[in-house]
Amino acid sequence: DSGVTQTPKHLITATGQRVTLRCSPRSGDLSVYWYQQSLDQGLQFLIQYYNGEERAKGNILERFSAQQFPDLHSELNLSSLELGDSALYFCASSFGTENTEAFFGQGTRLTVV
Amino acid sequence: GIQVEQSPPDLILQEGANSTLRCNFSDSVNNLQWFHQNPWGQLINLFYIPSGTKQNGRLSATTVATERYSLLYISSSQTTDSGVYFCAVLIISASKIIFGSGTRLSIRP
Numbered sequence: 001d002s003g004v005t006q007t008p009k010h011l012i013t014a015t016g017q018r019v020t021l022r023c024s025p026r027s028g029d030l031s032v033y034w035y036q037q038s039l040d041q042g043l044q045f046l047i048q049y050y051n052g053e054e055r056a057k058g059n060i061l062e063r064f065s066a067q068q069f070p071d072l073h074s075e076l077n078l079s080s081l082e083l084g085d086s087a088l089y090f091c092a093s094s095f096g097t098e099n100t101e102a103f104f105g106q107g108t109r110l111t112v113v
Numbered sequence: 114g115i116q117v118e119q120s121p122p123d124l125i126l127q128e129g130a131n132s133t134l135r136c137n138f139s140d141s142v143n144n145l146q147w148f149h150q151n152p153w154g155q156l157i158n159l160f161y162i163p164s165g166t167k168q169n170g171r172l173s174a175t176t177v178a179t180e181r182y183s184l185l186y187i188s189s190s191q192t193t194d195s196g197v198y199f200c201a202v203l204i205i206s207a208s209k210i211i212f213g214s215g216t217r218l219s220i221r222p
Contacts, residue, residue, distance in 0.1 A: 002158070033210060037154075043199065043212040056208035088154055092210070098143060101161040102201075102210055107154055 003027065004093050006105035014113055018079040021108045025072055025093030031055075032074040033102065034066055035090040043090065049074055050097050081112045115140045117202055119213035126190050127221050134185040134216045136200035143203045145176050147185050150197040150215070159185070159198075190220045 003026035013019055025032050034046040045058035049068035060066075063081075068074040078085060088109050094102040116139040126132055136145070144163040148156045160167050160174040162183065167174055171191075176183040187194055197215040204211065 035212075042214045043201075045209045045211065048208050050208075058209060090156065097208055101144075101146065101158065102203075103158060104148070104156040107156075109154070 002103040002105065004091060004103050004105035006089075006091050006108050008108060009106065010109050010111075012111045012113060013081060015081055015083060017081050017112075018077065019081065019110065021076040021078070021089055021091075021110075023074045023076070023091030023093075023105060025074070025091075026103055029093035029095050029103075030072065031094045031097055031100075031102075032068055032072070033092040033094075034060075034074070034076050035092065037088040037090065037107075038084075039087070041087075046076070048097075055097065078110070083112050086110055086112045114207070115142070115202065115204055115211055117200065117211050117213040119198075119200060119216050121216060122214065123217045123219075125219045125221065128190060128192060130190050130220075131186070131188045132190060132218065134187070134198050134218075136183040136185070136213055138181050138183075138202050140181070140204075142178070142181075145178075145183050145203070146201045146210075147174055147183070148199045148201065149194075150199060152196055156199075187218075190218075192220045192222055194218060195220045 005024040030051045035043045046060040048056040088107045092102045092104045094100040147159040
């Protein structure tokens with residue numbers, strides 16, 4: 001158990017819908033990263049937050065947004081879903097932004113039908 | 114941007130064999146991690162190794178930061194070692210962790 005909790009584990013939804021994925025970082029960790037892994041693909045960086053503030057953006061679509069709350073949990077919102085958004089979405093946390101080990105949650109498997 | 118390349122992309126071995134997986138990166142990095150993604154999709158931390166050598170049981174890793182590469186050694190492979198092995202590097206200036214494309218390891222009984 002990495003200590004990073006992601007909910008839900010599985011999500012099936014229809015095209016055009018909106019979903020929210022939740023991530024609770026390890027106790028004490030201030031940084032949260034979000035990644036997307038499509039079928040048989042590598043992990044694509046989406047966005048990073050540190051202590052409530054956005055620090056970096058990767059290949060995140062405009063239909064996607066995220067935030068980190070004062071209690072440090074984070075949510076990734078995906079809207080106007082398309083079939084191609086079906087993927088495994090991972091959250092990772094680390095204590096800081098420099099030279100600290102990152103730990104990944106078990107992921108949320110999103111299926112858009 | 115920085116490139117992270119892993120080799121080989123695929124590796125099929127018999128149980129009991131040894132293997133070496135390589136990760137090359139194109140620029141200076143602040144840290145490097147190795148992960149194992151099991152068949153259920155879970156990413157498991159193997160090593161946090163910005164430099165030097167570490168060992169954990171049958172696995173060991175070496176990072177030579179000045180030459181921009183890292184190696185993961187797996188000895189006496191078991192079927193449970195199957196899965197995809199990723200290296201990931203942290204670029205502080207970019208505030209992101211970049212993953213290589215992975216090595217898919219299949220261990221045959």
